[in-house]
Amino acid sequence: LDLKCVDDELVSCQLPENAFEDSATTQEATARISVQGQFVCRQWFNVQTGEAKEEAICIHPDRAWETDVCGCCGKECPEQP
Numbered sequence: 708l709d710l711k712c713v714d715d716e717l718v719s720c721q722l723p724e725n726a727f728e729d730s731a732t733t734q735e736a737t738a739r740i741s742v743q744g745q746f747v748c749r750q751w752f753n754v755q756t757g758e759a760k761e762e763a764i765c766i767h768p769d770r771a772w773e774t775d776v777c778g779c780c781g782k783e784c785p786e787q788p
Contacts, residue, residue: 710747710768712777718746718784720765747771748780 722744745768750761763779779785 710745710766710771710775710777712745716777718777718779720744720746720784722765722767742767744768745777746779746784747775748778750774750776 720743722742744765746763747766748761749764749766749772750759751774752759761780763782763784765785766775
């Protein structure tokens with residue numbers, strides 16, 4: 708799913724260098740790729756505990772889940788590495 712956020716919801720983040728690898732690139736080339744990500748509020752349901760959870764994470768925009776929402780779950784975004 709390709710997630711599109713409006714400007715006031717978009718919070719950019721820097722993904723780790725190895726977070727987005729293309730199989731056609733070599734390891735050396737991949738290490739030099741700097742990928743811009745964005746924070747999303749990811750929500751999921753824990754079937755063992757019956758609890759709903761949410762967490763702000765940095766993802767590549769085209770790797771979003773259908774339930775992801777732009778932003779940081781209404782909280783302060785996590786510190787960037």
